[in-house]
Amino acid sequence: MAFNINDVLSDFPILSQRVNDERLAYLDNAATAQRPRQVLAALQDFYIHDNANVHRGVHTLAERATEDYEGARVKVQHFINARSSAEVIFTKGCTDALNLVAASYGEANIQAGDEIVISIMEHHSNLIPWQQLARRKHATLKYIGLTAQGQLDMAAARRQITDRTKIVAVTHASNVLGTVNPLKELAVLAHQHKAVIVGDGAQAVGHMPVDVQDLDVDFYAFSGHKMMGPMGIGVLYGKAALLRAMPPYQYGGEMIGDVHRDDSTWADIPFKFEAGTQNVAGAVGLGAAVDYLQGLGMDNIQARERELVTAVLPRLTALPYVTVYGPQDPRQHTGVLAFNLAHLHPHDVATALDMEGVAIRAGHHCAQPLMEKLGVTATARASFAFYNTREDTDQLIRAIKETKEFFNRGTI
Amino acid sequence: MAFNINDVLSDFPILSQRVNDERLAYLDNAATAQRPRQVLAALQDFYIHDNANVHRGVHTLAERATEDYEGARVKVQHFINARSSAEVIFTKGCTDALNLVAASYGEANIQAGDEIVISIMEHHSNLIPWQQLARRKHATLKYIGLTAQGQLDMAAARRQITDRTKIVAVTHASNVLGTVNPLKELAVLAHQHKAVIVGDGAQAVGHMPVDVQDLDVDFYAFSGHKMMGPMGIGVLYGKAALLRAMPPYQYGGEMIGDVHRDDSTWADIPFKFEAGTQNVAGAVGLGAAVDYLQGLGMDNIQARERELVTAVLPRLTALPYVTVYGPQDPRQHTGVLAFNLAHLHPHDVATALDMEGVAIRAGHHCAQPLMEKLGVTATARASFAFYNTREDTDQLIRAIKETKEFFNRGTI
Amino acid sequence: MGLSKLNGLYREVILDHASHPHNKGKLPTATNTMTLHNPTCGDTINLQVNVADHRIKDIAFTGEGCTISQASASMMTAAVKGKTTTAALAMAKTFSDMAIGQQHSRSDLDQLGDAQVLTSIMEFPARIKCATLAWWALQRALLKDSDEEDDNE
């Protein structure tokens, strides 16, 4: 571990609070991460010094705000290694970004009889937009299934992706199983069949190095709030040529070329896709998050999360009443762990763990088709970030054991 | 004036800075307002104490975040006097909200031959979504013009709105002319013809009391950042029955009933329209802005802005080389003043004023059809908020005079 | 605080209802049915009611969910069976009101039978929906137009 955990912890004051009179172990990072004080300071600094609307202003604050905003775009560009900052579109979040692609690219390029291929482990945000697009267009939505080990079935992918396939949309990392999908291989497959590939990076960016040119994805979407940035900001990366050819998604200020009474023309990318006043402060905060993550080093962050999973996963699987979904090998895992306790509903588990200060999530994790596939209606999910500690893993295991005991006895 | 301007000014530290070695007179409030420290504190507090994803979480932080978020919704509900908090949908901003109505309600309800009526003073965000909808649907887009005094031509409105009209979309207050439109009368007209009416409240909310029930508008959109809230958050108000009947706009997490492989069902309002992780911190900040504005009193705020305009407008019109667009009567004016200096392009004016510390905007203000109507390509625009002072008005007038002199002499 | 606070939520009577639910199963015929989901977690209640002479002659439920939602369905069905629909709707209202923190009279509460114990849910705001789901399903089943489609289906 190349960074000092105590330094890191001092950047996240929210983590040092107590909940329900217990030490907080925040293990709900896949839902939303916490933000370091550097990101909060960037937000405040922007609002206290430079706040103005961007691009159209001639005055000093507007110019500063524009520099801040476009500077953040360049930071994101370098972080994911996009060719050009024009390929980085700021959105409200990952869901907004995926809807943009489905509505703009999908609406323009999908026809009756075409196929859209996604995986069974998709989050609803990378599933319903394609499902509804397919329904509107009388296209077919096809699913890539899982192997017995809870990984994407690449043999099935090779069968499912055909010359009728126009779009392949797959998550880079599962928000339930903790698996990392071979996006690069899928991109090759998709391109062999002249389809475009959309990567859902919500659970990948901020947890592992991501290089969109190396992955050769055509689109890639992610959220600021899951990578230590503010809420209300996200990114759609797209290859310039594709973005240029796409119609706008939303209409309004800042995205126009010329507006006449009966028709309008559009600005160049990225502005064509940024209608209305953008979340400038959010972009600035995201830029600060990128700086923070790069300061720690993405390799270090990934190693740290793997170390935590390596510590906790075997202890979890060793409990006879615990079922862990997804790969059992820590090396094939992000910090996301889904599990259930026998004869106990995950909601009851989550309430009990909360009493012990352990914040986990319970439910379908916006992945109902995956739940169906796994034969459950819901699971518990603990998800780790680089600022979690061995103490957090201990607290989780202890709380699970006590929960089991509590419900075994019926009452304490 | 029922509030103490010095107390107010101490809430806005950004205003006490110097730019270009001059006292800052921030007169670009129509582009974006500044946020009081109470709003910034609310953002920080949220991120430092309660930050979590909302609704689906069982743990304590998630529950607190959900309370914060839904509490903000109720604050907004009361602020605009909506019947129910379910009628308050959080969006990315006003543009996002207007696009939502056009894409969801418009797509479902507009047919070939129908008419959509807007006004010639619409901001592009309340113009292009309807224009493009009309094009897609082979419907007709009709414009309500202006009177000689720069106000909405209600006689024309009565002619333009007919039984073929399905949607009337008009701004509550112009972002160029500073006029306030009789939205309530327009609502009566629209409803007589069984059309729905969409109000664009971007320049109204935060500047005057707004009561959506009294206005009887069917939809009403506005942005947080123009009413002292954070960027990246806005609101769509809609009557519950209309919202319930509308299809979703975006698809993803949190807005679903049930997701199956080939189809899905949707949650009830407002969640149906809030796909993906929302800008929870932004909503909390908006709630704090509402508290702040209500603390000052919306009547007081309106009176204060009118007082400033009453002080500055006659001085501006008295300058022989200045043309002011829109009503010349301060009582018919919001804090927004558009003007030009003879023989000078507004961009040159704005650069010169910036050197004098006066931040104004120059351009078409995202209202190109209005510019065309006014016979100009661009105007300068000074826009006042309640925290502006008499000193700001003096500084504006002085800077305009010096600018005129500078360009008269060719050089100083 | 550890798990001791849980005792307030998972009382013995609740755990009993959850592990040995009353009225779980399907009625051969039903005059009123309603399927409701709690979309935030996936709890499902499928409720079947037989109403005759404005009275709930029989009632049963199927579905899946957490201890709270299952116990609540069991308690709810036990509490309303044999009651007039008016009385049952009044009970549903009492329960929903309690769950959002509104006060009711002692006699209203007593009407609820075992189910009143679940008003302890108020201390666990994230779980309120689990407890109210069954009562909502009852309201919707009794009030809905016979033509209305089941919700969320």
Added chain:
Amino acid sequence: MGLSKLNGLYREVILDHASHPHNKGKLPTATNTMTLHNPTCGDTINLQVNVADHRIKDIAFTGEGCTISQASASMMTAAVKGKTTTAALAMAKTFSDMAIGQQHSRSDLDQLGDAQVLTSIMEFPARIKCATLAWWALQRALLKDSDEEDDNE
């Protein structure tokens, strides 16, 4: 700081070009044309170029905009008239590079003639686009495929 800093931007030569623009008007015929808008402010340049033997025989512009954009168009047309298209494109590149803060050699700058004075625009970042619009229009006019539609039209 008041308006004194403006002297750096609105030099006499710039104000002269703006009030008495060179080459303003329409060519009777043109081999290359391009209309560009600055969407952030509405400045418009409509450029007409007559190219023969890889040389700019004639050039003219119409359009509306601020002092800077009009002066820049005037200076640009004056600077490139009679030059080879290769030389003109090199000048356009020098100007755009200067405007984003990149260095060029003295001799490159001298090539620009009057137009080099507008590189003072760098001190006014919000106005850079006003100054570069004419040069972009030139690049696009010379490079575009004859089939390509005018932009933003």
